[in-house]
Structures are given as structure tokens and as C-alpha cells.
Amino acid sequence: MSARISAPWLALLAGPLSFGIAGPLLILPDAAAALGTGIATVTWIVTAFGWGIAVGTPLLAGLQSHRGVRTALLTCAALVLAGAIAVATVPWLPVLIAGSALQGLGTAGFTTMAMSLAGSARAMGLVTSSLAVVGSASPLIADLVGDALGWQLALALPAVSLLGVPAALRSAAGTPAEPSRFDLAGAILVTAMVTALVLVPHFWLPAAITVAVIAVLLAGHLRARPDGFVPAALLRTPVFLIAAGLAFALAVANFGLVYVLPRLLTEQTGWTSGEVGLAILWPLLFGGLMSYVVVAVTAKAPFRAVAVLFPALAAVGLVLAGVSVSPAVLLIAQALTSLAAASGQGVYAVRAGDAAGSHRAAGMGLFNLAYLLGAAFGPALAALL
Structure with missing residues (x-):
């Protein structure tokens, strides 16, 4: 050990x-x-x-x-x-x-x-x-x-x-590995799937078709190799799937607002890019620093409570950003979505890791993948909207 x-x-x-x-x-x-x-x-x-x-x-x-x-x-x-x-x-x-x-x-x-x-x-x-x-x-x-x-x-x-x-x-140095044969085919399929997903915001139609085809192949592979690169047990664990899905949604909301906030602030204030960058720094720092306290305080809270809390916090931030004509309210909105995303990532990661059990390393990899894909999709969706 x-x-x-x-x-x-x-x-x-x-x-x-x-x-x-x-x-x-x-x-x-x-x-x-x-x-x-x-x-x-x-x-x-x-x-x-x-x-x-x-x-x-x-x-x-x-x-x-x-x-x-x-x-x-x-x-x-x-x-x-x-x-x-x-x-x-x-x-x-x-x-x-x-x-x-x-x-x-x-x-x-x-x-x-x-x-x-x-x-x-x-x-x-x-x-x-x-x-x-x-x-x-x-x-x-x-x-x-x-x-x-x-x-x-x-x-x-x-x-x-x-x-x-x-x-x-x-x-x-003494951490043991899981004694199972490496699933090369599963790793290739997951790599192809992730690559296609990353390209969806840039080339949405061909990338989306590719994602659908690879998803079918991956589903067939999971039935043949349930203990492979993507443990099938994780996909049958509701807490893990909900935690990963919520982390994805919070990342979409936070990074989408990060993408549009500079333009909104410039339109409302006429600030230079340097002034906008300095203004945005503070709500993002607030979210990051406060998340440490929030993750610790909510460690023993019921999963249903935290599953509602952070999406609700992000939703309030998005609504404020959508209706605001004040730079102060825009920065408060960013602080709320940043706090929700950073705290949610930590809280949901703990729950996802616990739910993954013996597949903790693979579970953390898939959980982080969901969050990072949300970070990639957020700006793309914001640009479309």
C-alpha cells in the first residue's frame, strides 16, 4: 500500500x-x-x-x-x-x-x-x-x-x-496496478470517440456522424469486454453517471459565460481589454478559492442535495447574465457560475470516485473527461447562441 x-x-x-x-x-x-x-x-x-x-x-x-x-x-x-x-x-x-x-x-x-x-x-x-x-x-x-x-x-x-x-x-512507489490485460481495442475506440467529440464544435456534421458510428462500435465492444478500458460497471452506476453529467453541464455554463463576458463588459463599459481581463480575474478567483471551503463543507451532504445545489447556483448566474445591464451584476453572475463549476467538480468527483469502487482510476479519467468536454463545448455553444 x-x-x-x-x-x-x-x-x-x-x-x-x-x-x-x-x-x-x-x-x-x-x-x-x-x-x-x-x-x-x-x-x-x-x-x-x-x-x-x-x-x-x-x-x-x-x-x-x-x-x-x-x-x-x-x-x-x-x-x-x-x-x-x-x-x-x-x-x-x-x-x-x-x-x-x-x-x-x-x-x-x-x-x-x-x-x-x-x-x-x-x-x-x-x-x-x-x-x-x-x-x-x-x-x-x-x-x-x-x-x-x-x-x-x-x-x-x-x-x-x-x-x-x-x-x-x-x-x-508501492501503489499496485489492477491485474488485468490492457484493452487496446477499447483504448483506440475511446481515443477516436474523444477526438471526434473535440471536433464537433468546429465541424459539427461530419464529427457528429463519426461520434454516432463510434458509439455503436464502442457499445458492441463493451458487451464483448465489460471489464475493458471502459468498465461497463461504471455505466451501470447511476451516481457516477449523474455526477459526470452534472460536471459536464456546470462546465458548459461556466466556460460559456467566460467566453461571452468580455464582449458584454466591453459593450456596457467601453473598458480596454486589459481592464476587462483584470475585472474578470476577481470573480474567477472567488469561485476557485471559495470552492475549497464549499467542497469540504458539503462532503457529507446527501447526494440529492448537492445534485440540486450547484446546478441551481449556475442557473441563477446565467439568468443574471442574461437580463443584466450592469457590469457589477455581470461579474456577480460569473462569480456564481465559477463557484458552481469549481465546487461541483470537486464534490461530484468525490461522489463519482466513491461510486466507482475498484475502478476508481478509470472512473476519475472518465469523470474528468466529461468536465473537460464541457469546458470545450461551453464556448462553442455560447458562440452559436
């Missing part, structure tokens, strides 16, 4: 993933200018990171289940290090895209492991709070790093997660 890994190390392992999601926001113009291309083209760096975390979440969770935490940690560390070196040293777009994808794969594995190894609601709250807090501050941090050291090093900020690896390795 492995020693308990302290929660701050787990937070350090997980939190820097958010640098890859929100960090490039303010440095993409510098990257485009240096590469001699447009903003739309360099945003593929961010898209590649998003693909990496979506695909890496279930894949690295599977590696943890079948080869143990130590092997998974070393694999993730190698992916993050290789990706960071690539984006920091080679100013060529294909390499930057590949390096960003590698960082996404590795940090996704780190985050899933941190959540699966969190031994209490407080530890889980600190892990999910770190993701929210880093995410809220990452645009400004990356901008400062870019000004001081160059935009390429700002793209390598997810490598901060490597600082948590030594402590995790010392504690997880």
Missing part, C-alpha cells in the same frame, strides 16, 4: 494544467506576429492542448489502472517535459502544436492521478480549487512571463506540474 500523498503536492501536480487552457489567451498575438501568421492559425496551439487533455484523460487513467501510479507518473512527466522543450525552443508552428499536445496529454494524466489519489474531500477540494485558481490567473501570469522571457516560455508553463512529481513518486 502506498503512503498518502499530501494534498498540496497533489494540487501542484494538477493545477498547472490550466496554464495550457487559458494561459495563451493574451500571448497569441505575439506568437502570430513572430510566426508571420494570423491569430486564427496560432489558436491551433490551444486546440492541440485541448485535444491532448481530452484524449490523455482516459488514456493515462487506463495506464494508471493497469501499470500502476509510478509508471503513469513517469510517462506523464516524460510527455510534459518533451512538450515543454519543444514549445520553448522551436519557433515553428507544427512543432509548437505537437509540443502543446504532448503537454496536454501529460498534464491530463497528472490531474486524473491527483484526483484519484486524493484521500479526502478536503484534498479533492484543494486539487479542484488549484485548477480554478490557476485558470483564473493564468492569462496574466503568462502575459508577464511572455513580456519578461518570451512568448515561447509562456507556452511551457504547464511544465510547472513537474515540480510535484518527486513527492508523488516517493509516496506512490
Whole structure:
């Protein structure tokens, strides 16, 4: 049995993933200018990171289940290090895209492991709070790093997660793996499914058709291999499915509002982009910091209560944003949706992990995948609406 890994190390392992999601926001113009291309083209760096975390979440969770935490940690560390070196040293777009994808794969594995190894609601709250807090501050941090050291090093900020690896390795050296044969066909189908889902907001018709076809193939594979890459037992566990579904919905609401809020604030106030960015920082920080307290306080609350609480909080935020003509109310709306998403991620992760039982690592991978897909779909749906 492995020693308990302290929660701050787990937070350090997980939190820097958010640098890859929100960090490039303010440095993409510098990257485009240096590469001699447009903003739309360099945003593929961010898209590649998003693909990496979506695909890496279930894949690295599977590696943890079948080869143990130590092997998974070393694999993730190698992916993050290789990706960071690539984006920091080679100013060529294909390499930057590949390096960003590698960082996404590795940090996704780190985050899933941190959540699966969190031994209490407080530890889980600190892990999910770190993701929210880093995410809220990452645009400004990356901008400062870019000004001081160059935009390429700002793209390598997810490598901060490597600082948590030594402590995790010392504690997880004895963690056993599940003694079952790796389901390669299931891993391929899930990877294809996740890739198609990530592309739905960009190429909705062909991607949606592909998702439907892969879903049929995956359903047939689950009947033939119920103990495979996606344990069929998880899909027959109502608490797990509800927790993952609610996490997806909260992420859609939060990240959708994050996407539209700058435009709404600019229209109402005429603030500059820097002023808008600073204003948005505070409600996002509030949600991230308060979520740690909320996750701990609601640890023993009935599942039905928390299943209603956080969606209701997010709904109030969305209604306020929809009817408001005041920047103060808009920022309050963002604070509510941020608090709901960050707290809900932690609370529902605890319930999903408990419901997963012996399939905890795989369960955390699938749960995180649901949340991350919500983060990807939120801005896309907001743009359509």
C-alpha cells in the first residue's frame, strides 16, 4: 500500500494544467506576429492542448489502472517535459502544436492521478480549487512571463506540474496496478470517440456522424469486454453517471459565460481589454478559492442535495447574465457560475470516485473527461447562441 500523498503536492501536480487552457489567451498575438501568421492559425496551439487533455484523460487513467501510479507518473512527466522543450525552443508552428499536445496529454494524466489519489474531500477540494485558481490567473501570469522571457516560455508553463512529481513518486512507489490485460481495442475506440467529440464544435456534421458510428462500435465492444478500458460497471452506476453529467453541464455554463463576458463588459463599459481581463480575474478567483471551503463543507451532504445545489447556483448566474445591464451584476453572475463549476467538480468527483469502487482510476479519467468536454463545448455553444 502506498503512503498518502499530501494534498498540496497533489494540487501542484494538477493545477498547472490550466496554464495550457487559458494561459495563451493574451500571448497569441505575439506568437502570430513572430510566426508571420494570423491569430486564427496560432489558436491551433490551444486546440492541440485541448485535444491532448481530452484524449490523455482516459488514456493515462487506463495506464494508471493497469501499470500502476509510478509508471503513469513517469510517462506523464516524460510527455510534459518533451512538450515543454519543444514549445520553448522551436519557433515553428507544427512543432509548437505537437509540443502543446504532448503537454496536454501529460498534464491530463497528472490531474486524473491527483484526483484519484486524493484521500479526502478536503484534498479533492484543494486539487479542484488549484485548477480554478490557476485558470483564473493564468492569462496574466503568462502575459508577464511572455513580456519578461518570451512568448515561447509562456507556452511551457504547464511544465510547472513537474515540480510535484518527486513527492508523488516517493509516496506512490508501492501503489499496485489492477491485474488485468490492457484493452487496446477499447483504448483506440475511446481515443477516436474523444477526438471526434473535440471536433464537433468546429465541424459539427461530419464529427457528429463519426461520434454516432463510434458509439455503436464502442457499445458492441463493451458487451464483448465489460471489464475493458471502459468498465461497463461504471455505466451501470447511476451516481457516477449523474455526477459526470452534472460536471459536464456546470462546465458548459461556466466556460460559456467566460467566453461571452468580455464582449458584454466591453459593450456596457467601453473598458480596454486589459481592464476587462483584470475585472474578470476577481470573480474567477472567488469561485476557485471559495470552492475549497464549499467542497469540504458539503462532503457529507446527501447526494440529492448537492445534485440540486450547484446546478441551481449556475442557473441563477446565467439568468443574471442574461437580463443584466450592469457590469457589477455581470461579474456577480460569473462569480456564481465559477463557484458552481469549481465546487461541483470537486464534490461530484468525490461522489463519482466513491461510486466507482475498484475502478476508481478509470472512473476519475472518465469523470474528468466529461468536465473537460464541457469546458470545450461551453464556448462553442455560447458562440452559436
